[in-house]
Amino acid sequence: MNAFADWLFVLVWAVALVATFIPVVPAGFVIVGMAFLHELLVGFGEISLPIWIALAVLTVLSSLVDNIAGAMGARHFGGSRQGVWGAFLGGILGVFVLPPLGLFLMPFVGAYVGELVAGRSPEDALRGAWGAVLGLLGGLAGKFLIHLLMGILVIQAIF
Numbered sequence: 001m002n003a004f005a006d007w008l009f010v011l012v013w014a015v016a017l018v019a020t021f022i023p024v025v026p027a028g029f030v031i032v033g034m035a036f037l038h039e040l041l042v043g044f045g046e047i048s049l050p051i052w053i054a055l056a057v058l059t060v061l062s063s064l065v066d067n068i069a070g071a072m073g074a075r076h077f078g079g080s081r082q083g084v085w086g087a088f089l090g091g092i093l094g095v096f097v098l099p100p101l102g103l104f105l106m107p108f109v110g111a112y113v114g115e116l117v118a119g120r121s122p123e124d125a126l127r128g129a130w131g132a133v134l135g136l137l138g139g140l141a142g143k144f145l146i147h148l149l150m151g152i153l154v155i156q157a158i159f
Contacts, residue, residue, distance in 0.1 A: 005041035006158050009034050013151040020144045021103060023091040027143070028059040031150045038158060047157045058150050065142040073135015079115060079128030086114020087132040108133045 012034040019025040032055050039047055074084045090110020094102030111132035115125030 062146040069139030070135040074132040077131020080118040082114035082118040087111035
C-alpha cells in the first residue's frame with residue numbers, strides 16, 4: 001500500500017503543478033489534501049508535524065502571493081482595482097476560451113476592459129493592463145515555485 005500511496009501522491013502533485021496555471025483550481029489545497037490522503041492510506045506515520053505546519057504556511061503564502069502580485073503589478077504600471085479584477089476574471093474566462101492560449105490572452109483583455117471601465121484613456125488602460133498581467137504572471141510563477149516546494153517536502157518525507 002505504501003508504494004501505491006507514494007506514487008499516487010506524486011501523480012496528483014504533478015497534476016496540481018499544471019493546475020497552478022488555471023485560476024479557479026486551488027492547487028495548494030489539492031497538494032495538502034493529497035498529502036493527507038497519503039497519510040490516511042499509510043497510517044499517519046511518514047509526514048511529521050513540522051512538515052504539516054510548513055505545508056499550511058506555504059498554502060496560505062501561495063494564496064497571498066497570487067493576490068498581492070496582481071495588485072502590485074497593476075499599481076506599479078498605474079493600473080486600477082478594476083484592471084486587476086478584469087485580469088482575474090479574464091483568466092477564469094481564458095480557461096474556457098481558446099485554451100491554453102486563453103489563459104494568457106484573456107487576462108490581458110480583461111484587464112484592458114477593466115481599465116477602460118475605470119475611466120482610463122486607451123493608452124493608460126494598455127499600460128495598466130500590461131502591469132496587471134505581469135503581476136498575475138509573477139504571482140503564478142511564485143505559486144508554482146511554492147507548490148513545487150510543497151511537493152518536494154512531502155516527497156522527501158515519504159520516500
